[in-house]
Each structure stands twice: as C-alpha cells, then as structure tokens.
Amino acid sequence: MAAKEDFYKLLELDRNASEAEIKKSYRKMAMKFHPDRNNDNPEEAEKKFKLVKEAYEILSDPKKRAAYDQFGHAGVDSSMGGGRGGFSGAENFSDIFGDVFGDIFGGGRQQRSSVQRGADLRYNLELTLEEAVGGTEATVKVPVLVACVECNGSGAKKGSSPVTCSTCHGHGQVRMQQGFFSVQQTCPTCRGTGKQIKDPCPKCYGQGRTQETKTLNVKVPAGVDTGDRIRLAGEGEAGANGGPAGDLYVQVQVKDHPIFTRDGANLYCEVPISFSMACLGGELQVPTLDGKVMLKIPPETQTGRMFRLRGKGVKPVRGGLVGDLLCKVQLETPVHLTKEQKSMIEKLGESLSGGGKHHSPQEHGWMDGVKSFFDKLTG
Template sequence: MSKRDYYEVLDVGRDATEAELKKAYRRVAMKHHPDRNPDNKESEDKFKEANEAFEVLSDPEKKARYDQYGHAGVNPQGGGGGAGDFGDIFSDIFGDIFGGSGGRGGRAGVRKGADLRYNLELDLENAVKGTTVKIRIPTAVNCGSCSGTGAKKGSSPVDCATCNGIGQVRMQQGFFSVQQTCPRCQGSGKQIKDPCNTCHGRGQVEEQKTLSVKVPAGVDEGDRIRLTGEGQAGVNGGPPGDLYVQVHMRAHKLFVRDGRDLHCEIPISFVDAALGGELEVPTLDGRVKLKIPAETQTGKLFRLRGKGVTSVRGGPAGDLLCRVVVETPVKLTRRQKEILQEFQKIGESEGQQSPKMTSWFDGVKKFVDDLRA
C-alpha cells in the first residue's frame, strides 16, 4: 500500500504555518486516538499516519527534504516514519490528556517497502513531446553484509527483553491503559545483541541510485509516472515499494498551458491593429501565419485549432489561443509626433472613430449629471 502525501494526511497546504500544522495534527489525532476508537484498525492506522506526518512537517529540515524527494528524503529506514517517537509527539501536543501514549504497534513481520516520490521539473517542450531523463534518488537497500537482518554474520536477533518478543508494551496511567510500540525494539519483537559492522544493526544502508525515467508525450502538472520496485527496500525480506515520479511544469517564456490548450500574448503595433495585416506567430511545431483584421482591439482572442497539446490520455490536440495586445509606440521622432497630432485632429473632426472611448465619456458625463441633479 502506497504512503499518502503528508500534507493530505493533515489536510493542510504546503505553505501551512507551524501553528496551522499543530492545529491540523491535533484535530486528526484526537479523532483517531486509540482510546477513543478501541479495536478499530482503520483509526489506529490513521493515528500513526498523522503522527508520522506531523513529525516530518514540523521539522524544517525534514520538511525541506520531504518537499524535494517525498518519502525517500525522510524515511531512509524503509517507512518506519519515526514510530518510536509517537509518544513524544502526542505528549507535546496534548500533554497528559491520554496519558502521553502513542499508537499501538503490531509485531513486525514481512512488509513491503515504502513507496517513494520524486518531484521532476520539466520544460513544456519535453512534457509535450516526451523525453527520457536520469534522476538520482536517496534510498535504503538491504545490507549486503548481514542480508538485512542487522545482526553480524554468524549471529541472529533474539527476543526483546522488554516486550518478550511481542513488539508491544502496555502503559497504565490513572484510568487509562494504553498499548503502544515497544520503545526498545520499535515493534519488531527482536533485539540484536551483536550488530552488523556495516549497517550497525539497522539491516539497511543508504545509497544514491541513478534511474532512467521515460516521460510519455503529453504529461501535465501533477501527473505521476510509476517505477515498480524502485521504492524503499522491504522489511524482513518483503518486496520493495514503488517510486512515483511526480511531474511539475516550469514556467514558459511564451506559452501558458491549460490542459490541452496553450495561451500566448502577441504584441502588435497600433497601425497593424487599425489597418490589419499578417503576422508570424510561434507554435510548438514552428511558425504559422495569423491574419489580423482591420480595427482589431486589444484583448482580441484568435484561436489556432489543433496547435495545442495532445494529452497523455489520448484524444485530439487542443488549440493555441493568441491574445492580441496593442502596443503604444515609444521614443517617437518629431516627425512621428507631428503625424500623430495631425491624425488626432482629423479624428476629432470625423468623430465616432473611437466608439469605446466615446461611450465611456458619455457614461461619465451622465454619472456626473446624475450626481448634480
């Protein structure tokens, strides 16, 4: 089962403040605390999930690594997620309301490794046409020296002396009796008397690995590419998790993407806007001719059908929508100013050549007259 995004778990945005994170965590943890939901496995899992999310997002350093690499950046041990710290986290938020207890752990068995996320930034052209990129990710793999057991070669783990191999202990405070993960063995039920010299008893070592990611044509912001078996190593011989490469689009100098459609602004001179003309406009497939009719106003949209994007999910290509922006000339010469002044005089005598301006001034005049009435 893939891990949920920590921000989704607490139902907060990525820009949430420390106070907002704390409030969101309190709400989720109170709702799913084991003492309020006895023998409810779903609530128990959500309580643990909230603890894990808050532990990461409330730590600036861990949060920065999570924002960049997802679960790969904060769970080098394969998805334990700081289970041993649940009691401390919950106590910090709630004091002794529930006796400072944490989540209820289960005896560790064979488990699939955690799914990971990698944020991949793409240029528009590569996203539209498809590409292959190489990425480097931090990951945890089973230690080769001890085959993932954590124990030195020739030895093996023994039952935990605190929980007698169960992986859980029961804490009593007042009226409350809370079962929680064993603090010594972290729920595994085992202790390592003679740890491996390579992994120091963890059973896994950290590595950086390079992967080749094939990006299909037409991907968009938020799309995910799944790399099966490239997540964290499994626990106690379990299969590895998956890696999800999440696509994020870089801003483009010319185009703004909206699903299948592309938008761009095209500046034109007031002469071309008034008299009409023909322009060359860019598309992702090269330049095309665009006819500008006479008397075109700024903000006018022109649609070039089929010049947008073909989605990764199939279907026809979208359109390119070109918004015309009439540009006022600058650094005029004396002769140009004379011509424009002459043009202005002729326009005043002809009248009705600026219908919007005329209508606006008529509206202003009526508004002022109404105020005086």
C-alpha cells in the same frame, strides 16, 4: 442473596440481538463502568463492570446463550467457572478486555509482524513547458535506504543470524499489569520484531539497511502538468526485516514560460501588433511550441482581440482532444518618432477628426461609445 439482573437488560439489548450488537453494547457499557472513569466510586464501578463482563461472556457464546435463554441464570451458573463476576483469573479477563479494547490500548491477541514494508518516497521534478507538453526522459538522483548487501538485510553479521527475543520469546509483545488491568505492549527489547541481533552487521550496524543514492531514469509522458505524479513501483525505501520496498512518487512541477501560459489543454500568449496592421490588416508571425506560424489579421482589429489556432495546444496525458493556442493581440504604440513621423500622425489624426486640429473628443464624437456604455450601466 439478591437476584441477578437480567443479562439482556444489563447490556440494554433485545433478546434477538445479533453478535455484533452484543459486542457493540458491551464496549459501550464497559467504557461507562470502567473504574478509571469513575473516580468518585471505583469499587461500585468495578462490581458493575464485572457484571457487564459476565453478561457479555455468556451472551457472546452461542452454547451458553442458548442455555441462558432456556433456563435463565440457573442454566449457566455451573459453567461460569466460579465467582459472581465469572473471572477465572486475570488472564481470562485480559483476554476479553484485549478482544474488545485492543484498538484502544494497542493490545489484542495479534502478534506484530516483524516484516514491514518500506516507506514511500517523493521526488520533486521540475520541467520546462516544452518537456511537459512533448514528454521527456529525466535522470533523477534519490537518497534512499536499501537492503544492506553485507548481511542481505538481516542486520546480523555475516555467518550469524538473529535469535528469538529473550524478553517476549518471539511474540513481539509483553503483557504489562496496570492495577486492575493487564495490557499488552510492544516489547521494549526487540521493538515488536520478536528477534534480537547478538552480533550486528558492521556495515549497517544491525539495521539491515544502508543509505545510498539511486540514479533512476524517469519516463515523463507527454501532456503532464503541475501536480501530476509518476509512480515508480518498488523504488522507495527497502522494507525492514526483508519486507517489500516502498514506491517512489515523482511530483511534477512545470516552470513558468516566458511566452505561454497553460490552462488545461489550452495555451495562451500575447503578441504585439503595429498600428498600421491593426488598421489595414495583414499577416503576423506568431510563436507556437512547434515553431512559428502565420496568423492573418483582418483590417480594423481592436487591441485585446483573441485569435484561436486550433490544435496548437496540449494533448492531455489522460487522452482527449488536443487543445488550442489562443493569441491575444496588443496594440504596440510606436516610440522614438521622428519629426516627419509625428507630422504624419498629426495629419492622420486631423483627418480622422474631420480636419480640425483642436477639436475636443466630445466634438468629433470619440466619446459617444463611452457615453453609451455608462448610460447602460446607470440606466
């Protein structure tokens, strides 16, 4: 009989390997020699797979490993349970297989819990800018699954109760033999709950939950913005088989405003300014979310100039300084002028250009600033 290969070498391990390293190496080697992955020579792969399994079974057991380290194969042969591969039947093999590969096949030894948390829900809430900045209370109606009041969520007709599943005997899983392997799967009869409803509730038809529309009051804090979420704990769908309810997330969407735009804590707006006020200065009434305020316009103000009104913006919902309102003035060109008004503007233009009616822009110096700007770009 040929000598057995050293278990450590078989699993490509150092003799001081930890338990985690042994399991990791076994996973790697078992996948490598899996018969389903070696269609060209499945019989040889199966033999190698059994050797790998045998090595793992010995080295993963502290007592067997100690005996193997001291006496080699002779120290563990009597405790192997017979057979070169160390199998004591398909059940023994599937236990090891499920322990290592349970995450791949959905098997393992854990029983699926019949109690399940309800799903989280999302509700899109549209707010005006005023509501978002100042805070508000909104009433929302949400279609949601709730625990059936007739059967208290059990799914069974009043006076009865669910019984243990006859297929899986309450485990929620059944063992399926697939060729060389035995794999656990969710029970097709009870769908993993371990229970069967022989006499279903007439209101929920055995589901334990019914569809209803909830009416909820949502307190919206001041300063929220598009993308913010408000969590209402326990207002989502009811859980299955008495499980806890999920949560409701209210997603905020702020509608466009006809005057203001928002950037973080600051607000922006544009206000028209007359030609005379731009030239001579004065006071201009501008809107804010708190009402109108007077803004002082200095003489010779150019169109596009930005004025800052401190503290007239938004107080952030998560704390911090109140933002500002930034007003951009835009020169308003007068329309529908009378002959007299046109004559006055012509006289003003002549006065500004030095008294001549037909001077070109270059002659009265209007283009000097433009030329100097382009000189900087090309210089």
